[in-house]
Amino acid sequence: NISVIIISKLLMFISTIFYSFGIFFIVNNLTKNLIVSYFLVCFILITKINFGNVDYPALLFSEHTYGMFSLSTFTFFIGLLFNKNFRLAGFISIILLSFHLIVGLWVIFLLILVTKYLQIINNKKILVYEPYKKNFYKGLFIGLIPTIISFIVYQFNTVSQNDYNKDDFLTYLNLWDH
Numbered sequence: 234n235i236s237v238i239i240i241s242k243l244l245m246f247i248s249t250i251f252y253s254f255g256i257f258f259i260v261n262n263l264t265k266n267l268i269v270s271y272f273l274v275c276f277i278l279i280t281k282i283n284f285g286n287v288d289y290p291a292l293l294f295s296e297h298t299y300g301m302f303s304l305s306t307f308t309f310f311i312g313l314l315f316n317k318n319f320r321l322a323g324f325i326s327i328i329l330l331s332f333h334l335i336v337g338l339w340v341i342f343l344l345i346l347v348t349k350y351l352q353i354i355n356n357k358k359i360l361v362y363e364p365y366k367k368n369f370y371k372g373l374f375i376g377l378i379p380t381i382i383s384f385i386v387y388q389f390n391t392v393s394q395n396d397y398n399k400d401d402f403l404t405y406l407n408l409w410d411h
Contacts, residue, residue, distance in 0.1 A: 320372035
């Protein structure tokens with residue numbers, strides 16, 4: 234019994250917080266200046282500067298909720314990596330699966346690839362890198378719990394599917410969907 238307006242405002246607030254903190258952590262790590270970081274976040278939010286798209290518009294303020302959440306969560310995730318908060322980064326990377334499955338899988342795939350790449354380059358485990366890796370995996374496993382709950386709730390609470398013509402659907406998959 235929550236109104237659509239309240240839900241929309243809540244989703245917009247969470248997305249804006251994730252995006253803001255992500256940008257703040259990135260800029261603060263690069264400049265080491267809190268004032269510059271704060272003003273840059275304000276400037277970006279006011280001007281609505283977009284730092285990337287997928288194959289559809291994924292803007293900070295958008296009616297495309299999944300795209301909006303994936304962009305803000307990915308930005309927050311990168312900010313956490315810059316801030317060396319690996320446990321929360323692991324948690325957010327797996328939670329991203331419940332916001333946007335493709336972006337979540339992409340982030341996890343990139344992390345696995347980078348981890349293996351660092352091990353191959355150095356031909357051994359980096360002692361300084363190991364605690365970060367352990368913290369990341371701890372966050373990943375903690376985040377797995379709400380992600381699984383999210384998938385279960387989604388599975389049992391989805392709106393029933395309408396009947397459709399299977400030939401039309403196959404035509405759509407073969408000729409339109411890339």
